[in-house]
Amino acid sequence: MIESLWIVPPIAVARLGSSSVPCGNFEWGPSDTSPGGSGKTTLVPLESLDLSADGEVRVIPAGSEIIFKDRDADGTWRFRPVCPFFELHGRWQADGRTEEGPITPEVLGKFGLTTADMHWKISLANLKAYQFTLADSDRVECIADFAGDNTTRNELRAVSPQGDRALRLIPDGESIAVGAIQLSKPTADFPELRLRFYPPAGLAYGPTNLKEVIARETRPDEWAAFELPGRLILNPAAHWASYLFGSSVGLPAIRDDNRKVPSLIHAMFLDDQSPQQGRCLGLLDDVTDGIISCSIGGREASARIAVGPPDFAPDRRHPVSIQDGLADRIDRAAIRAGIPMGELNALVRDLFERALETSDSMNKDTELDRRHGSRPPPRRLRPVSGDRDQPAIGTIWPTKDQIAPTAHRADALPVSFAGRRKHRRYVAIEYLRDRLREDPALLDKWIRKPRDGFQDYDRRMPPLMRGSHGGPMNVTQRQYEMLTSWVAALRSEGLIS
Numbered sequence: 291m292i293e294s295l296w297i298v299p300p301i302a303v304a305r306l307g308s309s310s311v312p313c314g315n316f317e318w319g320p321s322d323t324s325p326g327g328s329g330k331t332t333l334v335p336l337e338s339l340d341l342s343a344d345g346e347v348r349v350i351p352a353g354s355e356i357i358f359k360d361r362d363a364d365g366t367w368r369f370r371p372v373c374p375f376f377e378l379h380g381r382w383q384a385d386g387r388t389e390e391g392p393i394t395p396e397v398l399g400k401f402g403l404t405t406a407d408m409h410w411k412i413s414l415a416n417l418k419a420y421q422f423t424l425a426d427s428d429r430v431e432c433i434a435d436f437a438g439d440n441t442t443r444n445e446l447r448a449v450s451p452q453g454d455r456a457l458r459l460i461p462d463g464e465s466i467a468v469g470a471i472q473l474s475k476p477t478a479d480f481p482e483l484r485l486r487f488y489p490p491a492g493l494a495y496g497p498t499n500l501k502e503v504i505a506r507e508t509r510p511d512e513w514a515a516f517e518l519p520g521r522l523i524l525n526p527a528a529h530w531a532s533y534l535f536g537s538s539v540g541l542p543a544i545r546d547d548n549r550k551v552p553s554l555i556h557a558m559f560l561d562d563q564s565p566q567q568g569r570c571l572g573l574l575d576d577v578t579d580g581i582i583s584c585s586i587g588g589r590e591a592s593a594r595i596a597v598g599p600p601d602f603a604p605d606r607r608h609p610v611s612i613q614d615g616l617a618d619r620i621d622r623a624a625i626r627a628g629i630p631m632g633e634l635n636a637l638v639r640d641l642f643e644r645a646l647e648t649s650d651s652m653n654k655d656t657e658l659d660r661r662h663g664s665r666p667p668p669r670r671l672r673p674v675s676g677d678r679d680q681p682a683i684g685t686i687w688p689t690k691d692q693i694a695p696t697a698h699r700a701d702a703l704p705v706s707f708a709g710r711r712k713h714r715r716y717v718a719i720e721y722l723r724d725r726l727r728e729d730p731a732l733l734d735k736w737i738r739k740p741r742d743g744f745q746d747y748d749r750r751m752p753p754l755m756r757g758s759h760g761g762p763m764n765v766t767q768r769q770y771e772m773l774t775s776w777v778a779a780l781r782s783e784g785l786i787s
Contacts (some may be wrong), residue, residue: 408438
């Protein structure tokens with residue numbers, strides 16, 4: 291009997307792309323530490339898998355380069371989508387033994403089953419509009435079922451299946467493409483049972499009367515040139531099409547939570563008196579997330595699929611990744627139990643390498659101007675040292691238009707330049723140890739503690755980046771404890787005071 295089923299991986303992120311060719315497989319390679327090198331992560335192309343029209347798995351050998359975008363004949367660049375595979379695994383009893391691994395036709399045959407007995411299901415949803423209006427008619431959903439022997443590519447289309455028909459955001463008779471799935475056809479070389487998810491192109495849709503609404507607006511210039519050719523299909527009578535941002539309508543736990551409702555990212559006609567308020571244009575994108583499940587022999591497995599934007603800087607690792615977030619929730623004990631010094635050194639070096647890569651991929655001066663524009667002017671607190679020109683850590687950097695050091699007045703991107711220079715030094719673990727000898731409280735002063743994320747923006751690391759909670763970004767509790775454990779280990783070995 292089949293005792294249990296699971297899907298590998300249990301969660302994956304597909305990335306939008308309008309190219310017809312999926313992005314190839316690659317991994318992060320070693321940092322470029324050659325003389326004059328960038329010091330940052332390199333990318334290494336790997337062998338990839340692809341599916342033919344009838345689902346047969348074929349191998350694409352690793353090439354000498356990784357292609358992320360294709361160019362059309364008219365010069366249009368199109369991102370290659372990231373299309374993850376999901377593989378069915380299980381545990382079963384056969385011939386008095388317990389075995390586990392990929393489910394294959396051979397395994398199914400032991401129990402009198404075939405792929406035709408399998409049932410795959412995918413449930414996707416886009417609830418961005420619904421979380422504001424709380425109108426069931428604004429829910430956008432896609433539910434599709436497939437037999438295990440259906441190995442052709444199947445397009446997924448979302449509709450608004452609930453609520454008053456006259457108010458449904460996607461009216462009856464219309465739908466939006468939200469991707470596709472395809473099951474693999476088992477062969478002798480590739481007997482595993484796989485599902486591949488193909489994300490959508492990354493398109494936006496609008497109500498049928500969008501042009502008329504823009505023309506009636508008192509400030510039409512903001513949207514006058516906006517076009518959605520062929521995609522004005524949404525219902526202008528839907529609640530979302532006339533929603534007022536800043537109103538009391540909506541689920542309070544979401545409406546008032548910056549993690550769910552970051553400001554100034556919605557398509558709306560702004561209110562001159564209150565930039566956080568305005569009237570919705572009623573636009574909808576094709577981004578969804580949901581659950582993929584497979585059932586057979588009375589057992590079921592499921593996995594999460596999420597859709598995200600293209601990775602615009604795949605060789606720039608983020609200081610706080612999905613893996614960091616998951617590890618923080620389930621594996622803080624490993625840090626607290628104690629880690630050997632060699633492993634701690636490697637973890638700290640990796641974190642500061644990621645800080646350098648992220649620092650180089652953002653324009654910190656632009657972010658600084660944005661923070662100054664969304665908050666009161668920074669306070670000029672008592673300097674950390676006796677140097678009057680040295681602002682306190684508790685302040686944000688001044689803009690070039692304020693009283694600032696000479697470097698800020700002379701350099702076009704002074705904060706970005708200074709950040710790059712300092713982060714390149716901290717990649718060298720020896721330099722970081724030297725700085726800790728000079729100032730044992732260095733990390734305590736300069737790393738933002740996880741519980742300080744709701745404070746105002748200041749110079750603590752990571753700076754000028756918005757966290758998922760709406761405040762300044764912070765490292766996870768697990769990462770922070772890893773850093774403090776490293777400092778404690780240095781102190782116990784007499785390397786710092």
